[in-house]
Amino acid sequence: MNRIKVAVIGSCASRDNFNHHFVPNYKDFFKCVVSQNQMSMISLMADPIPFHADHVTGDVSNYAKLHFTTELEKSVLYNLLINDPDYVILDFYADIFYGAREINQSLITNKVWQFKKINIYKNFEIGKAISIPKEEQSILKAWTLKREERTFMRVWKNNVDRFVRWMQEQLPNCKIVINQSRFTNAYYDEDKGEICRITDKLNHHYDLDRLNRIWSEMDAYVIEKYGVRSIAFGDKKYLADPNNPWGLFYLHFEHAHYLDFRDKFLKIVVDDLLENQKKRKRMETCSVNLIKNSTFNYGKKYWTYWQDTFMIQQNRTKSNSVSLTRKNLQQDANCQIWSNAVELNADGTAAYTVSFDVRITDVSQVDGEQAIFAIRLYNKPNDIFQKDAVAFHYLTIQQFKIKNNEWTRCSFTFTPTEGRFIKVGAYLFRNGTVAWRNIQLEKGRYATPWKPGYREAQ
Missing domain, CATH: 2.60.120.260 (Galactose-binding domain-like)
Structure with a gap:
């Protein structure tokens, strides 16, 4: 049997399931053909932003520079068309944790703290953020918090709807799977010999319960409206791993999380194979011009x-x-x-x-x-x-x-x-x-x- 082609748009909680350091045998079953890091649905469906690609520099990793340019180009859509995956796995961490930022009459994921270190960032006109506040809020600010939440969800739902319609039109044989991972605030501190809070360790004041509630509403919106599959973990709770290669964080889980994800995803794949015995006909062509600015109407950009x-x-x-x-x-x-x-x-x-x-x-x-x-x-x-x-x-x-x-x-x-x-x-x-x-x-x-x-x- 050919390996299942998988695309991932999401956080480490999704992408690390296709990393041999976390799931050593994942290549026995899956081939990860697209892996887009932490991109908001609002950014993904926004207009591409022309830029000069020469000499992109900055005090960040090459991976971060590539992330920024993909935010500008929205190239993940091309990558999906090119690779024609069997499944695309989504999680909405980037939306819930970062939101979006207006830029040059378009939008990108609001990782300004990182993107502003890149030299070409200063060339853009930066506008307001569209996001959900992460910090704990006083009762007096509750009404402001709810208003910002409603504004964000309205914009987010519109763009998720656009993405699902795009998938239905352009990649009708590709199935969407929602990863229902959630933030954890617990890890085992070996020095203390007890379970501790990550927010205390990192000196954060995040209201993770509220963020997880909103995240659940986002997942439910897509799952119920479009009938897509999901990987749910029920009442099972996972600790964060302080020895995770990426460091201690709310979505850097203990090893059991990734093995559970693998098994649940395999169950989805097997169910689909049993239901569809006949091999589906793959699209052999992608009638999309992959060259940006082939008209030169944007001058030298792209x-x-x-x-x-x-x-x-x-x-x-x-x-x-x-x-x-x-x-x-x-x-x-x-x-x-x-x-x-x-x-x-x-x-x-x-x-x-x-x-x-x-x-x-x-x-x-x-x-x-x-x-x-x-x-x-x-x-x-x-x-x-x-x-x-x-x-x-x-x-x-x-x-x-x-x-x-x-x-x-x-x-x-x-x-x-x-x-x-x-x-x-x-x-x-x-x-x-x-x-x-x-x-x-x-x-x-x-x-x-x-x-x-x-x-x-x-």
């Missing part, structure tokens, strides 16, 4: 390593083009621009197709290696150079029937077997006058007509 030799041309159509002219060069100059990194499935079973329009003023002037487009695969999203690529490929003028000064649609299909991220881009080794437009990357073996990226205006 593109990296932009060289000034490239110029954006305003066309009469709704899609602009980029062009460059290089003459009389005696050696290669390697003119190039690259799309933002797109996460992909490189297990050797999924095919991808890149397509683009190209116009060359005089084909005979394209010399050097005669390449007009490039593809590179990387293990890290911020890598850019060929020396760092695990695989690369150049498309040349010989591969296509290109006539002088006419737009020609070109496409190329490939099945990657290595790398975690892909970048594609216009490329010219040496001389030529070339223009590109309508660049598209999609999952599947055939090029479909060009369309803007998902939720991008044409």
